[in-house]
Amino acid sequence: KGLRGQQNLPVFCYYKNTSFETADFETRALMAVADVAFITPLRDGMNLTSHEFVVYQKGVKGDKGKRSPIVLSEFVGSAQCLYGAMLVNPFDEAQMCSVLNEALKLDEKDKKRRWKHNYQYIKTHDSTAWMRKLLAELESVEKPTEHLCRTLRESDLLNAYTEASRRLLLFDYDGTLVPITKVPSEAKPSARLIALLRKLGSDPRNLVYVISGRRSSFFLENLPQDLPVGFVCEHGCVSRPPPDFAHSDEMPAWDSIEPTTDLSWRKIVLPVFERVTAITPGSEIEEKEFCLSWHFRGAKADSGEAQKNMLLQHLQGLPNVPIDIIQGKKVIEVRPQGVNKGASVSRILRTLGNADTPVDFVLCCGDDRTDESMFEELDRKELAKKFTVLVKDRGPTQTRASFRIASPSRLTDLIARMTESTATA
Numbered sequence: 001k002g003l004r005g006q007q008n009l010p011v012f013c014y015y016k017n018t019s020f021e022t023a024d025f026e027t028r029a030l031m032a033v034a035d036v037a038f039i040t041p042l043r044d045g046m047n048l049t050s051h052e053f054v055v056y057q058k059g060v061k062g063d064k065g066k067r068s069p070i071v072l073s074e075f076v077g078s079a080q081c082l083y084g085a086m087l088v089n090p091f092d093e094a095q096m097c098s099v100l101n102e103a104l105k106l107d108e109k110d111k112k113r114r115w116k117h118n119y120q121y122i123k124t125h126d127s128t129a130w131m132r133k134l135l136a137e138l139e140s141v142e143k144p145t146e147h148l149c150r151t152l153r154e155s156d157l158l159n160a161y162t163e164a165s166r167r168l169l170l171f172d173y174d175g176t177l178v179p180i181t182k183v184p185s186e187a188k189p190s191a192r193l194i195a196l197l198r199k200l201g202s203d204p205r206n207l208v209y210v211i212s213g214r215r216s217s218f219f220l221e222n223l224p225q226d227l228p229v230g231f232v233c234e235h236g237c238v239s240r241p242p243p244d245f246a247h248s249d250e251m252p253a254w255d256s257i258e259p260t261t262d263l264s265w266r267k268i269v270l271p272v273f274e275r276v277t278a279i280t281p282g283s284e285i286e287e288k289e290f291c292l293s294w295h296f297r298g299a300k301a302d303s304g305e306a307q308k309n310m311l312l313q314h315l316q317g318l319p320n321v322p323i324d325i326i327q328g329k330k331v332i333e334v335r336p337q338g339v340n341k342g343a344s345v346s347r348i349l350r351t352l353g354n355a356d357t358p359v360d361f362v363l364c365c366g367d368d369r370t371d372e373s374m375f376e377e378l379d380r381k382e383l384a385k386k387f388t389v390l391v392k393d394r395g396p397t398q399t400r401a402s403f404r405i406a407s408p409s410r411l412t413d414l415i416a417r418m419t420e421s422t423a424t425a
Helices: 021-033 051-056 091-106 107-123 127-140 154-163 191-202 216-222 264-280 301-316 341-352 369-380 408-423
Strands: 037-039 069-074 087-090 167-171 204-212 230-233 238-240 284-287 291-294 323-328 333-334 361-366 388-390 403-405
Touching: 021 051, 037 051, 051 069, 069 091, 069 403, 087 091, 087 333, 127 403, 154 361, 154 408, 167 323, 191 204, 204 341, 216 230, 264 284, 264 291, 301 323, 301 333, 323 408, 333 341, 341 369, 361 369, 388 408, 403 408
Parallel strands: 037 069, 069 087, 167 204, 167 361, 204 230, 361 388, 388 403
Antiparallel strands: 230 238, 284 291, 291 333, 323 333
């Protein structure tokens, strides 16, 4: 019988209680034959009914199952992990009708693809897996060793810089040389910064590198092509050494990681990023040649952090995917496994180890977790004068940097004093 006694309706609504003895069997049967699961509470916790529906749609004893889709309220916990579900706003009746109609018309290929996404998550994220992951994380926690990060005494650095005969200068870009902006593409270098980098790089005693998660095209578009500095982009995937104008008038060529590097993970990670971006206003995806970044600088603080945590949980649960996941300032970055800024610094130091004049001064500046691998790499090296500097004003921070400076503007002022100190020496 249809709703309100009407006959010949395509949807039948059942308002009844089932006995305890038969409820489980009836629920399984209904879920197994349903054409769509339509679960749209205004607010809910995890809502495991959607998980049960996916499992029952698998089929049993040779039956391939229907693989029917799920229409799910975006305000339930499962919406953040069942990436094959079709999300709706339960306060928007027109949208719910439209998406329900779309779900009923899905072709078999799309149904199977969405169901496979959901089933894979449920299969690999049961209570046992959750407990094992929790215990593993607890066991991996080490009591942090005390590491003093002091305010940088600029006079000490300037004295060491002036006395050095061969210097290596390493700078992160966003949050270090330039302030963080809500829109990443707007973080462009000032004319003053460009002029200072040119002065630094033109000193024959200096080797200057900008080491960033940015793609190389950003620097090609926003910095002069003849700037005498080296670049390491996408955390080490793409690089170009500083020019050696003493021996050649040509700029060195760009180099990239091995072409055999496995990038198949991008086809798995990109749809996940797209799904999270769709439900997080103010967020955006940055596709690079080798890496993927999800920025949420423009999102509201609470929703951005919530989606970030759910995204991390999903990415960390991907089985056998050769990636490293790193958190920056309002950004989640996914890159090929084993690629990081610290490894790039190690390669640079190995190259300089064969030079006639050894490096006797190193300055390395960064502002977030992506730069910690550089600090750690330099912390292991026996170098006479090294300054690892965290660009951060105040507040507790676990860092391997030895010194702290307040802001990108203060760092720019320090760079200006460095160039002046050698001009008057």
